[in-house]
Amino acid sequence: MTRPDDVTLETVAAGSYHAPHDVLGPHGVADGWVVRARRPFADAVVLERAGEEPVALTHLAHGIWEGALEAQPGAYEIVASYGGAPDYRADDPYRHLPTLGxxxxxxxxxxxxxxxxxxxxxxxxxxxxxxxxxxxxxxxxxxxxxxxxxxxxxxxxxxxxxxxxxxxxxxxxxxxxxxxxxxxxxxxxxxxxxxxxxxxxxxxxxxxxxxxxxVTESSYAWQDDAWMTERAETSVHSRPMSTYELHLGSWRPGLGYVEAADELVAYVTSQGFTHVEFLPLAEHPFGGSWGYQVSGYYAPTSRFGTPDELRHLIDRLHQAGIGVIMDWVPGHFPKDEFALARFDGAALYEHPDPRRGEHRDWGTYIFDYGRNEVRNFLVANALYWFEEFHVDGLRVDAVASMLYLDYSRNEGEWEPNIYGGRENLEAIRFLQEVNATAYKRYPGIAMIAEESTSFPGVTAPTDAGGLGFGFKWNMGWMNDSLVYMGRDPLYRSHHEGELSFSFVYAFSENFVLPISHDEVVHGKGSLFTRMPGDHWQQLANMRAFLAYMWGHPGKQLLFMGQEFGQMSEWSESRSLDWWMLDQPAHAQLQQFVAALNRVYRAEAPLWERDSDGSAFVRVFPHAANANILGFARHDSAGGSVVVLCNFSGSPIHDVDLTLPAAGPWEEIMNSDAQEFGGSGVGNLGGVTTDAHGNTRLVLPPLGVLWLRHRGA
Structure with a gap:
């Protein structure tokens, strides 16, 4: 090996040489070995090995020193002297082979x-x-x-x-x-x-x-083997799934991952939810983004503690029988100079064409889904959260923005795909890959799409041309039902289709019904304030809506604070209004949600066949009374639950209807029950049909009943 020229030595000394190991460290030469080390400003530099005489190095140029040895040196240290200062002793990084094969x-x-x-x-x-x-x-x-x-x-x-x-x-x-x-x-x-x-x-x-x-290293010892084993052996589709969505920083401010473990487990258990869903916990620079502008895809945010402390929180939830879903944001990333943007001076993680690489509305970049290394970065990231943190599901944010090249773009601001269409074919292939890979490696998990369009086959398997998600958020149901509930009960009878239209497509995908954080921000107020009427009527509407939602085909998701009727709009900068639970009426609403979850989990007809249209039937004709909505849910063992909704402001007596089975039916949920703050109208003794299933009952005002067939 010839001695490096002066330009090379100067470049190495500046730390700007692409192959510093070619110059520094040990190298074989014709008559033995040489070792070079960078020690600028040193007065003397010595190579030391255990059991061997020190070898003095000679200064070549620009702070690069060299010494000759007869044989390959093996392990050694470089000791540099700087006048009257203590010697600087260190193992040589440049003596080691690459750590990647x-x-x-x-x-x-x-x-x-x-x-x-x-x-x-x-x-x-x-x-x-x-x-x-x-x-x-x-x-x-x-x-x-x-x-x-x-x-x-x-x-x-x-x-x-x-x-x-x-x-x-x-x-x-x-x-x-x-x-x-x-x-x-x-x-x-x-x-x-x-x-x-x-x-x-x-x-x-x-x-x-x-x-x-x-730099970090995990030393956490998981204690959730029973949970993980059961998860792998069962399908979340045929199990109850009632999700409590929360923003950890404002749920109860000041709690870290460890402190939240005790309080969150106790609260979610008392409320009966089966899962929690965290707004993104990957590292992000701006708290006001709620975590949706990610700078560290593999780093849990340090705002609440260490990665092992997050593992502790998830482990505790699993041990309490509570699943964990995390929001995941592969659709875009922020332009902060310290992070992914223009990472090595050029477009790398982002698509180089701004027509595909920028979200102008959000001021963010879009990943280059067609580049192998970028796709790998994202697929592996999804697997990382399943593998290293045992999460049970990822809710994939803003899927629609990934699927369409013209998303939020005017004519001329986007480029069609190779077939002239508007679909982002690379993003579609990425979503199919991440879903197929996640389900292959981690059976029992859930990949959930926040997808707001009618893109076909979101939850269809990838081998059938679908995207391969396990669930899709039902944004149509959410929009229509909230518009309906915001109407004065006097006029709702003219808009019954806003509630019942969802039945037309309820089984076209595997749906989650979301009342999420997005519905209680940006001037929308809270779910409570969107309800019409005086305070009592608003609470009654809340109970009726939630009972209808929990009875509707699909899984449920409710954002924190709505379970007790928070009146103010959510802000990430302050706590939920827990003080409202000092008001008995709002404490009763909280108790009602806990009862909903308890009864829902006990009744297989409400969740076992969520995506099976043959397990659902309407039981009350629209023409009879447009304020009444009635439907039945069935399980695989022959059990049935009927959901009857009266969204008018008055009780309706002597309602004639035909139930799916003859005999006695028990009233297992009444949103108007006095224990929940209602007026107490109902059918306390249950109802009994004739031999043809015909019966007559009363429906409470702004109320929903659940009836269970006693023979089931």
Whole structure:
């Protein structure tokens, strides 16, 4: 090996050489070995090995030192002297082989590395007999990459990374450091600029507004084996699923992951929900985005604690029999300079064409779904949350914005696909891949689409051409039903179709019925304030609506605060109005929601065959009274529950209808019951039909009844 020329030595000294390991570290030469080290401003530099005499190094140029050895040195340390200061002793990062093998690099190039988080990012390792941290980052457009941070006093020239060729990956193993080190990457762009970036694959980040990545390693011991085993053996589609959606920072402010474990488990258990759904918990720079503008896809937000503390929270929920869904945002990412945007100086994670790469409405970038490495980054990220945090489902945000090239764009602002259509074919293939892969690897989980259009086959299997989601949010039901409930009861009879139209398509997909955070922000008020009438009537409308919702085919989702009728609009910057529970009427509404969940979970007809149209039938003709909506739900064992709704402001007596089975029927839920703050109108003794199923009963004002066939 010939001695490097002066330009190369100067470039290495500046930390801007693409292959520093070709110059630094040990190298075989014709008559033995040489070792080179970068120690600028040192007065003397010595190589030391256990049991061997020290070898003095000679200064070549620009702070690069060299020493000759007869044989390959093996493990050694470089000791530098700086006048009267203590000697600086360190293992040499440049003596180590790459920590990534050819298989890793091949899978990354192909976009098929399903455990990408174990290859890229920072990894605590014992490598070549030495403890340290490996760093690896994908930056194919970079001319040079350096690690900077606590490990070098934020002087990245000390830790230049090597390029691993056509993979676009840069790598360095740094001995002697470990968990807790904050770091970033300094990247030399193709046009000669140095930019500083957080690690896209970091599994921990500093607490915002700080933006550095942090080396982490999990030592958590899970205790949810029983939950995970049962999950893998059952389908969520044929089980009750009633979800409590929450924003952790404002549910009860001041709680971290550990503190929330006790309080959230107790509350959700008391309310009877089967699942919680967290607004995004991946790291994000701006709290006001609610987590929907993600900067660290693999890093749980440090606002509430460490990654292992989040594991503790999820574990506790599982041990209490509560599933965990997390919002996931693969549709766009923010333009913050420290994060993914223009990561290596050029469009990398984002599509380079602004007609496909930017969301102008949101001020964000759109992922380049057709690029192997970007698709791999996102698919592996979904798997990461299932694997490392045991989440039971991902609710995929803004799917419609991914499916359509003309989403929120005017004519001339978008480019058709290769067939001249408006569908984003690359995004569709990505969604199919992430869904198929997640379900293959983690049976029993749920992939849930927030999709607001009539795109066909959202929950159809991928092998049949569908997107492969497990569930789709029923936005049509949500919009129509909220419009209906906002009307004065006097006029509702003219708009019954706003409630019943959903029955036409209720079984075309596997639906979730969402009353989510989006319905209680941006001037919409709360669910309570959208109800007409005086305070008593608003509460009655709330109970009736929720009983109708829980009885309707599909799974349920309710945003925090609505269970007790919060009157003010939600804000992420303050707590829910828990003080409202000092008002008996609102405490009764909370008790009603708990009762809804309790009865719902006990009644298989309300959830076992949610997507089976043959398990549903209307039982009251619209022509008889447009204020009454009635339908029956059936389970596979012959059980039946009938849901009867009266959305007028007066009780309706002597209602004639035909029930699906003859004999006695028990009233198992009455939203107008006095214990919930209602007027107490109902059928306390239940009802009995004749041999043909015909009966007569009373319906309470602004009330919903659930009847169960006693013979079931």
């Amino acid at each position: 050819e298989v890793d690099l091949h899978l990354i190039r192909e976009g098929r590395h399903e455990r990408l988080w174990e290859a890229l990012g920072s990894q605590v390792r014992r490598f070549d007999g030495v403890s340290g941290v490996s760093f690896a980052v994908w930056a194919p457009n970079a001319r040079a990459v350096r690690v900077t941070g606590d490990l070098n006093g934020w002087d990245g020239t000390q830790h230049a990374m090597r390029s691993l060729g056509s993979s676009g990956v840069w790598e360095l193993f740094v001995p002697g450091i470990g968990v807790g080190v904050a770091y970033k990457y300094e990247i030399l762009t193709s046009d000669g600029r140095w930019i500083m970036k957080a690690d896209p694959m970091a599994r921990r980040a500093e607490v915002p507004p700080a933006t550095a990545s942090v």
